[in-house]
Amino acid sequence: MLLASGPVAAAPGGPWWEVEAEEENPSPFYDSIPYSEIGPKLRDIEQSSNRVQIEVSGQSAGGRDLFVAVVSAPEAGGRLGRYKAIANKMVTDPERAQEMIADLGDYKVPVFVNGSIHGNEYPGTDAALRLIETLAYDDSPEVQAVLENIILVVNVVHNPDGRVLGTRANANGFDINRDMLSQTQPEAKAIVDIMTEWNPLSTLDLHGFVNPMLIEPTTPPHNSNYEYDLYLKWALGSAFAMEDELFARTGLAAQIPYRDFGDGWDDWGGQYVPMYAMYHGSYGHTLETPSRAELGVDAHEAAVWGALNFIVDNKDEMLHDQVEMFRRGVLDIPQLPIPDELLDETTFDQYNELVVQEFPTAHVIPVDEPLQQSPLQAQRLVDFLLFNDVEVEAATAEFTVDGTTYPKGTYVVWMDQAKRSLANTFLEDGKNLSDVQGITFYSPPAVWSHPLLWGATRTVVTDDLAVGTKPVNNAVAASGTVIGTKGVAWAFEPTSLEAFRVANELVADGTAIRRAPEAFSDSGHTFEPGTFVVTGGKSLANSLASGEGLDVYALSAMPDSVAMEPQRIALFSDEGTRHALDQLGFDYDTVSTGDVNGGVVNVDDYDVFVNYSRSFTGLQQSGRDALTAFYAAGGDYVGLRSTGVDHAIDAGIIDAVYDAESGNAIVEVDFADTGAVGGYADSDVAFVFTPTWFTSVGPDVEVAASMGVDDFLVSGYWPGWEVSGAAGQPVVVTTDNGDSDVTLVGLDVTFRGHPENTFRILGNGIFEGLD
Known part of the structure; x- marks a missing residue:
C-alpha cells in the first residue's frame, strides 16, 4: 500500500533504533527487510559486536533517519580519529600523509558502500546488511584480512523514503543519483559529509537492474577533471576481481562497460555518487545487480567481497595512487593520459583526448557589487565549495586581472590544491562537445557550471597571479545596504532568489507591498522591471538590508505599481x-x-x-x-x-x-x-x-x-x-x-x-x- 501521509523516522523523543512501524512497500520479488526493522537490527548488531559502530548521518527528505555503519577491527575502534586525521591530511599535505601512514604501521583504508540510493532497487540495502553481519561476527581468514586492512563505511539505506514508498525517488520526488552536483536534497548532502570526512579509497554504489550484472568502470566520455589514468588502473583491476568473485559465488556472469561496451554508459557527469566520489580521489563503481529477487542480493554481496579482497591484496599501491591524485593537485603536476596498455579498440581516440586538460591558475569570485552580479549567490557558491572540501582563500590586498581591479577580500580558488578536479568541475564553464562525433551520454546534463547557472560572477585566471591570500572557513555574509534615509516607500529589485522569497513572505504577512511592472527612475537610480515596493518605516528597510542581504532604496515618489497578493x-x-x-x-x-x-x-x-x-x-x-x-x-x-x-x-x-x-x-x-x-x-x-x-x-x-x-x-x-x-x-x-x-x-x-x-x-x- 502506497503511503501518501508524512513519514515517520525514530519514535518521537526516542533513540534512533526505536523506529515506528508504518505501512511499507517491500519488494514483491523476495522478503526484503522493511525500513522500520533496519534501525533495531543495526542496534542489535552494534550491541553484540565490538566491530560495528552505528551513526545517524542525518534525515531523508521525508524525515527518516540515514544509518551509517562503521565496521572495523576492535582495536581500530579507538583509532578512528587517527585514521580520519590521516584521510584529511591527504588533501592538505599529501606527502606528510604518506609519512603518517608509514609511522602508524597498520593504516586501514576506508571503503564506502552505498545501499539502495534508488528506493525500489531493494537488494542493495539487504546486501549491505548481510555484509555488516558477516564482518561483525565471522572469524574466517577472509573476514580477518578485511578487518586488518579496511574500515568499511556503509550507508545502509540511502533512500529510506523510496524504500518505504516503493519508489526510485525520495519523498521530494528527486532521483538522488542525479543530485550530487546540485545537492538540493539532504540525502546528497549526507554523501558529501561522508566523502569529506573519510576520503574513501573505493566507493561501491549498489543499484539494479542490469543483466548480466554491470560493474563499472564506464565507457567514454570520461570527464576531463578526473585523474583518470590513476583511477582506471585500480578501478579496472577491481572490476575484474568483482567479476571473478561474482562467478565463483553465484555462477553469474558480469559485463564491464569499459571493456565490453562501445559507448552509452559514461562517467562524464558528476551527478552520480560514484562519479562525485572520484573527485574526492575514490575509485568509484556503480554495481547494477541482475536480479530483483534474492539472487540480486547474492550478486551484490559477492561483488562487494570481490572488491574488498582486491583492496586487501593491493591496498598500499592503491593508496599510493590515491594520494598521488591529491599530490598532483597540490604541486600543480599535469594530468597524464590513459596508459596504452589500458586502451582497447572500444575506446575512441577522440574520447581519450578529453581526459587530459590544463587547469587554470585560479578562479576569482568577487564579494560585492559592482563586480559581483549577486553577492547573495556568491556567498551561496563559496559556502557550497567549502562544504565540498574545496579550498577557498581571500585576497589580503587588492589586485588586478586583465585590467579589472579586485579589492582586498575577493575570493580566490587556487587550482594548486588537492581537490582541484572537484573545484574545477564546479567552477569551469564546461566544454563544447557538440562536434564530437558519435558521443553518447547515459543521462544529462552534459554540462553544468555553478557560477554561470547560479548567477555568481567568476573570473578564470590562466596566467600567473601575484596576490597574497589566506584561507577562509566560511563566506562573508552578504550585507545589504539602505540607500536614502526617508521616502514614501522602499524598493528592492528582483535580482536574487531572496528578493522573491522576501516579497512572498511580506505578502503572506499582510505587509503592504507592490510590484512595478515597468522600469522606473527615482533619485538618480533606474529600477528594474518587477521591482518590489514596500511601505513601512526605516526599521523595516534596515531589517531587509541587514537580515536578508538586500539593497533597499528610499523612494521619493510612488511608482506605477500593482498591489501584490498571494498567488494561488x-x-x-x-x-x-x-x-x-x-x-x-x-x-x-x-x-x-x-x-x-x-x-x-x-x-x-x-x-x-x-x-x-x-x-x-x-x-x-x-x-x-x-x-x-x-x-x-x-x-x-x-x-x-x-x-x-x-x-x-x-x-x-x-x-x-x-x-x-x-x-x-x-x-x-x-x-x-x-x-x-x-x-x-x-x-x-x-x-x-x-x-x-x-x-x-x-x-x-x-x-x-x-x-x-x-x-x-x-x-x-x-x-x-x-x-x-x-x-x-x-x-x-x-x-x-x-x-x-x-x-x-x-x-x-x-x-x-x-x-x-x-x-x-x-x-x-x-x-x-x-x-
Whole structure:
C-alpha cells in the first residue's frame, strides 16, 4: 500500500533504533527487510559486536533517519580519529600523509558502500546488511584480512523514503543519483559529509537492474577533471576481481562497460555518487545487480567481497595512487593520459583526448557589487565549495586581472590544491562537445557550471597571479545596504532568489507591498522591471538590508505599481520546478492529470496554472473544457519547455509557432526590459535540455528574451546548433489573452533544481498575472 501521509523516522523523543512501524512497500520479488526493522537490527548488531559502530548521518527528505555503519577491527575502534586525521591530511599535505601512514604501521583504508540510493532497487540495502553481519561476527581468514586492512563505511539505506514508498525517488520526488552536483536534497548532502570526512579509497554504489550484472568502470566520455589514468588502473583491476568473485559465488556472469561496451554508459557527469566520489580521489563503481529477487542480493554481496579482497591484496599501491591524485593537485603536476596498455579498440581516440586538460591558475569570485552580479549567490557558491572540501582563500590586498581591479577580500580558488578536479568541475564553464562525433551520454546534463547557472560572477585566471591570500572557513555574509534615509516607500529589485522569497513572505504577512511592472527612475537610480515596493518605516528597510542581504532604496515618489497578493498556484510539474518554487517562497498545490480532468483548476480556487509537462490535447474533453473556462475567466498560465508551450498553442491562448530540438547546453540569452524577465542583465546565460524557440509570434505577443545571436552556445552538447535557426529567436514570450496573462518559457529554467539564476524567470511569470 502506497503511503501518501508524512513519514515517520525514530519514535518521537526516542533513540534512533526505536523506529515506528508504518505501512511499507517491500519488494514483491523476495522478503526484503522493511525500513522500520533496519534501525533495531543495526542496534542489535552494534550491541553484540565490538566491530560495528552505528551513526545517524542525518534525515531523508521525508524525515527518516540515514544509518551509517562503521565496521572495523576492535582495536581500530579507538583509532578512528587517527585514521580520519590521516584521510584529511591527504588533501592538505599529501606527502606528510604518506609519512603518517608509514609511522602508524597498520593504516586501514576506508571503503564506502552505498545501499539502495534508488528506493525500489531493494537488494542493495539487504546486501549491505548481510555484509555488516558477516564482518561483525565471522572469524574466517577472509573476514580477518578485511578487518586488518579496511574500515568499511556503509550507508545502509540511502533512500529510506523510496524504500518505504516503493519508489526510485525520495519523498521530494528527486532521483538522488542525479543530485550530487546540485545537492538540493539532504540525502546528497549526507554523501558529501561522508566523502569529506573519510576520503574513501573505493566507493561501491549498489543499484539494479542490469543483466548480466554491470560493474563499472564506464565507457567514454570520461570527464576531463578526473585523474583518470590513476583511477582506471585500480578501478579496472577491481572490476575484474568483482567479476571473478561474482562467478565463483553465484555462477553469474558480469559485463564491464569499459571493456565490453562501445559507448552509452559514461562517467562524464558528476551527478552520480560514484562519479562525485572520484573527485574526492575514490575509485568509484556503480554495481547494477541482475536480479530483483534474492539472487540480486547474492550478486551484490559477492561483488562487494570481490572488491574488498582486491583492496586487501593491493591496498598500499592503491593508496599510493590515491594520494598521488591529491599530490598532483597540490604541486600543480599535469594530468597524464590513459596508459596504452589500458586502451582497447572500444575506446575512441577522440574520447581519450578529453581526459587530459590544463587547469587554470585560479578562479576569482568577487564579494560585492559592482563586480559581483549577486553577492547573495556568491556567498551561496563559496559556502557550497567549502562544504565540498574545496579550498577557498581571500585576497589580503587588492589586485588586478586583465585590467579589472579586485579589492582586498575577493575570493580566490587556487587550482594548486588537492581537490582541484572537484573545484574545477564546479567552477569551469564546461566544454563544447557538440562536434564530437558519435558521443553518447547515459543521462544529462552534459554540462553544468555553478557560477554561470547560479548567477555568481567568476573570473578564470590562466596566467600567473601575484596576490597574497589566506584561507577562509566560511563566506562573508552578504550585507545589504539602505540607500536614502526617508521616502514614501522602499524598493528592492528582483535580482536574487531572496528578493522573491522576501516579497512572498511580506505578502503572506499582510505587509503592504507592490510590484512595478515597468522600469522606473527615482533619485538618480533606474529600477528594474518587477521591482518590489514596500511601505513601512526605516526599521523595516534596515531589517531587509541587514537580515536578508538586500539593497533597499528610499523612494521619493510612488511608482506605477500593482498591489501584490498571494498567488494561488496550481502546479503540474517535475521535482525541479517544485524545488524552484520552494526557493522563491511560493505556496502551491501540485495537481495530477486526474485533477485537471476533474476540473480542479478553476478560477474560484486558483489564480495561475504553472505547467511543465501536461499537454492540452492529451487531456480528456472534461479537462480541456475546464482549462478553457479557466483561461476565459482570467486564469493565468505559465508554460515551461516545449510541452508547456504546445499546451498554450493548442488551448488557443496565444498566437505563436515554435521549433524545438534535443540539446544539452548552456546558452547565451538576451533579455528585454520587461517585467517578465526583470532583474536580469541585458545578456546572461541559461540551461537548455529541450531548447525551444519561437519562429513567429502574433502582433500582441511581447518578446521578453531571445536566444543570443551568432555564437550563442557557451558549452554543452547540441549537435547542429549553428544551423538550428535558434540564434536570435524568442525564447520567453508573454501575451494577454483577455484577462488571462500568458507567459511561455522555452528554456529549461528549473532543470533538476540546478539553474538557480533562472528560477526568477518562473517567479516573474507568476507575478505577471498581477499586472
